[in-house]
Amino acid sequence: MKGRWALGPEVKRGALARGAMLYDASRVSNLTAEWFTPGYWQSLGKLEGSANGRGATYFLAADSKRYVLRHYRRGGLAAHLSADHYAFLGEDNTRPFAEWQLTYSLHRAGLPVPAPIAARYRRAAGVTYTGDLITERLATVGSLAGCLRTGALSILTWISIGRCIRRFHDLGVCHADLNANNILLSEEQVYLIDFDRSQLRGSGLWRDGNLVRLRRSLEKITWGLPSERFGEADWHGLLDGYRQSGGPVAELQPAES
Numbered sequence: 316m317k318g319r320w321a322l323g324p325e326v327k328r329g330a331l332a333r334g335a336m337l338y339d340a341s342r343v344s345n346l347t348a349e350w351f352t353p354g355y356w357q358s359l360g361k362l363e364g365s366a367n368g369r370g371a372t373y374f375l376a377a378d379s380k381r382y383v384l385r386h387y388r389r390g391g392l393a394a395h396l397s398a399d400h401y402a403f404l405g406e407d408n409t410r411p412f413a414e415w416q417l418t419y420s421l422h423r424a425g426l427p428v429p430a431p432i433a434a435r436y437r438r439a440a441g442v443t444y445t446g447d448l449i450t451e452r453l454a455t456v457g458s459l460a461g462c463l464r465t466g467a468l469s470i471l472t473w474i475s476i477g478r479c480i481r482r483f484h485d486l487g488v489c490h491a492d493l494n495a496n497n498i499l500l501s502e503e504q505v506y507l508i509d510f511d512r513s514q515l516r517g518s519g520l521w522r523d524g525n526l527v528r529l530r531r532s533l534e535k536i537t538w539g540l541p542s543e544r545f546g547e548a549d550w551h552g553l554l555d556g557y558r559q560s561g562g563p564v565a566e567l568q569p570a571e572s
């Protein structure tokens with residue numbers, strides 16, 4: 316595939332009617348366009364549920380594997396104009412292909428992100444397209460937001476969250492929407508998900524911007540909850556973890572093709 320990132324030999328591109336898909340052939344074979352439609356999984360009795368939110372994230376159980384299927388959708392006011400159509404500016408610039416490539420590179424670099432399984436875009440009338448992404452479903456306790464709604468976290472967990480974010484920042488990954496719903500927790504690991512519109516960037520104030528956004532999200536989510544759910548000590552724990560630098564790390568650079 317012609318692209319901004321060098322992809323592994325196991326990444327295949329398949330042409331589809333009015334579009335294309337990328338998939339990891341070492342994880343899935345026999346992939347068809349139907350994989351990107353929730354109705355297909357429902358008819359097989361393999362649709363396990365959906366995420367609360369924009370209503371476009373589905374949990375699937377296929378061949379003893381668990382996946383997440385997300386249809387790209389806008390939130391907020393823009394959704395009234397066009398809920399799921401985006402301007403087509405070339406295949407590599409489609410949201411699913413861009414998110415696939417960044418997530419795939421991060422997964423290969425050993426960062427705690429879900430393995431991408433497949434991405435597709437489909438051109439619609441005129442100059443727009445719609446998009447979908449399938450990732451591996453992580454076995455987690457829940458999102459940071461969900462965990463805070465049920466109880467307080469230990470200071471060690473806050474430190475781990477800060478350390479996790481720092482690993483991404485050391486690689487130059489600017490998360491476009493770092494909020495408490497996009498941080499998932501398991502007993503052993505902190506994960507970041509949802510790299511839609513995220514980019515590799517050089518040094519700059521964007522790192523602080525990511526942290527400020529997360530802080531705002533934490534305040535919003537814990538507003539009205541018991542005060543032990545989120546306070547200054549927790550935030551300082553997170554910052555302590557963030558500041559415990561692991562030493563210089565090479566930034567992840569898009570490979571020229």
Ligand SMILES: Nc1ncnc2c1ncn2[C@@H]1O[C@H](COP(=O)(O)OP(=O)(O)O)[C@@H](O)[C@H]1O
Nearest residue numbers: 366368369372383429450451452453458496509
């Ligand atoms: N790979 C995954 N493993 C487990 N849960 C996930 C995964 N991806 C998404 N989720 C759950 O679905 C929710 C919404 O997914 P996300 O990709 O952030 O889409 P959006 O923000 O567009 O609604 C997340 O907050 C999380 O709870």
Ligand SMILES: [Mg+2]
Nearest residue numbers: 496497508509
């Ligand atoms: Mg999200």
